[in-house]
Amino acid sequence: MHTDHRSGCPINLSLEVFGDRWSLIILRDMIFGGKRHFRELLNGSIEGIASNILADRLKRLMELGMLTKADDPSHKQKAIYSLTEMAIxxxxxxxxxxxxxxxxxxxxxxxxxxxxxxxxxxxxxxxxxxxxxxxxxxxxxxxxxxxxxxxxxxxxxxxxxxxxxxxxxxxxxx
Amino acid sequence: MHTDHRSGCPINLSLEVFGDRWSLIILRDMIFGGKRHFRELLNGSIEGIASNILADRLKRLMELGMLTKADDPSHKQKAIYSLTEMAIxxxxxxxxxxxxxxxxxxxxxxxxxxxxxxxxxxxxxxxxxxxxxxxxxxxxxxxxxxxxxxxxxxxxxxxxxxxxxxxxxxxxxx
DNA sequence: GCAACTGATTGCAAAATGCAATTGGTCAGG
DNA sequence: CCTGACCAATTGCATTTTGCAATCAGTTGC
Structure with a gap:
């Protein structure tokens, strides 16, 4: 978790969370598209996110408390991402x-x-x-x-x- | 004006406008702080924006139609920036x-x-x-x-x- | 076995950013 | 006229982030 912030202003802190070109796109696809897997998010996004960026943002959103990750019971290395209340x-x-x-x-x-x-x-x-x-x-x-x-x-x-x-x-x- | 967009999705297009770490900070300072001059925005922001980034973002926001620029009558090279309805x-x-x-x-x-x-x-x-x-x-x-x-x-x-x-x-x- | 698929990671070129110094011009005071 | 403070930027350069393709090891179905 980041602890060094530019300021304690709510708008600034919000920008530090999704003031980039991809984080909100991922959340949009999860919320509106119902996407829950890495591959769905990777192939499903019209904007064409790269896999390393997706991996990085998923990790970051988890660290920020916006997402959680769980194992998919049907597939050992398939992960299911869930929105938290913070994201909802x-x-x-x-x-x-x-x-x-x-x-x-x-x-x-x-x-x-x-x-x-x-x-x-x-x-x-x-x-x-x-x-x-x-x-x-x-x-x-x-x-x-x-x-x-x-x-x-x-x-x-x-x-x-x-x-x-x-x-x-x-x-x-x- | 940019004409090449990643997609026509409203959320994506909004992100292309202020999906960066500074554009919304500038608009925040103008809206909530009443800042209208380059120097006010430069010195007034708690987050400490750099002058080249500020100049670049002001130009970009003008191209996007969020701001307009006018000469300050009291000072020949002092510029006054105004919000447009789009920004308001x-x-x-x-x-x-x-x-x-x-x-x-x-x-x-x-x-x-x-x-x-x-x-x-x-x-x-x-x-x-x-x-x-x-x-x-x-x-x-x-x-x-x-x-x-x-x-x-x-x-x-x-x-x-x-x-x-x-x-x-x-x-x-x- | 083996091909297809899983969530990632790596390497590398290109672009964006942060920072300090500097530019050309204007203004008020003396 | 000078001079120093002030104006909105611009420049140069090191650092960071991004985009993109290739690749990775493990898992699954056949």
């Missing part, structure tokens, strides 16, 4: 970040539909999402019923992809 | 980030009182803060009256500093 409580920040990015940055429609749905769902949806994640990663008994928030977001994503594919068929070569 | 709308994110850091990271009491007050004030306080900033940086007519949010936060900070100094006098060598 980032959901509102990720929701705001996505909403801000959607307004101000050149996002693609497919990849921003999740952010849009999460923004429209507001705090109730974020709480349901955090409850889902606690259930999935911490074994907490789930209070809510119905489809998981991740499934809802995924369905929205697939609807956009399907619509765009259909549009491309009917209006080729725009 | 980060206030809720900074508030969440501060709140998260306050819970999970080893923050100092003096430097986290602002985050605490901003968290307790909630969205109404954030909106007042953004209104203040629009008035200050964009010249928008201010709708709200009373002390600025920055002044309120600053007063809270000074109260903590004064209390701690008093405690140190009455209970020396803890």
């Amino acid at each position: 409580s980032l959901v509102p920040i990720l929701a705001h970040l996505g909403a801000w990015g959607r307004v101000w940055l050149p996002v693609s429609e497919e990849l921003s539909i999740r952010a849009e749905l999460l923004e429209k769902g507001g705090p109730p949806m974020w709480n349901k999402f955090m409850d889902d994640l606690r259930h999935e990663h911490l074994g907490t008994p789930s209070l809510a019923s119905g489809p998981t928030v991740r499934a809802v977001l995924q369905a929205g994503y697939e609807a956009v992809v399907a619509r765009k594919a259909s549009e491309a068929r009917h209006e080729p070569a725009v | 709308s980060l206030v809720p994110i900074l508030a969440h980030l501060g709140a998260w850091g306050r819970v999970w990271l080893p923050v100092s009491e003096e430097l986290s009182i602002r985050a605490e007050l901003l968290e307790k004030g909630g969205p109404p306080m954030w909106n007042k803060f953004m209104d203040d900033l629009r008035h200050e940086h964009l010249g928008t007519p201010s709708l709200a009256s009373g002390p600025t949010v920055r002044a309120v936060l600053q007063a809270g900070y000074e109260a903590v500093v004064a209390r701690k100094a008093s405690e140190a006098r009455h209970e020396p060598a803890v």
Whole structure:
């Protein structure tokens, strides 16, 4: 654990945690993509993280208390990474970040539909999402019923992809 | 302006904007500290930014549309930096980030009182803060009256500093 | 056995960072 | 006019971090 900080300011300390180009990407893929294995994170990330960087960040996030690692019973050297409450409580920040990015940055429609749905769902949806994640990663008994928030977001994503594919068929070569 | 992005994901694009150790620190000092000049930002930051990094980040933030630069009429080569709406709308994110850091990271009491007050004030306080900033940086007519949010936060900070100094006098060598 | 897959590690070139010194220009006081 | 303080940067250089490909040893299914 690092003990030498630039300052005790909360924003600075937060930046020391994920003020880099990869840590939040990994957490995003775990939270929104449901990724839990090294290989899933390595091959699944659209941004193309390198394996040494992934290994380093996973280690760092564990040291920071954002992740825990456990053996996969089905596979001796397969590891399962779990989010801690510290990481799960980032959901509102990720929701705001996505909403801000959607307004101000050149996002693609497919990849921003999740952010849009999460923004429209507001705090109730974020709480349901955090409850889902606690259930999935911490074994907490789930209070809510119905489809998981991740499934809802995924369905929205697939609807956009399907619509765009259909549009491309009917209006080729725009 | 950069046109090559790793992906169109809003979170990724947001990280490409301030996924580094300094950009958000500069915006924090401008938003919460009211800093508008190069020298204020250089000497005022507790974290001790280097002048070349500051110059580089100011340029980058301008290219990204987060800041604008104007000549200071009182001083020919003194420049005044202003926040754009794009930067002002980060206030809720900074508030969440501060709140998260306050819970999970080893923050100092003096430097986290602002985050605490901003968290307790909630969205109404954030909106007042953004209104203040629009008035200050964009010249928008201010709708709200009373002390600025920055002044309120600053007063809270000074109260903590004064209390701690008093405690140190009455209970020396803890 | 053996190929495929697991979570990593290594080596190396390229880029980013931190730090101190310096630049060209402006300002107020004498 | 000088002069020294101040202004927003820029330069040079050593250190650190990053990106990328190749590689590692152990495990699994066949």
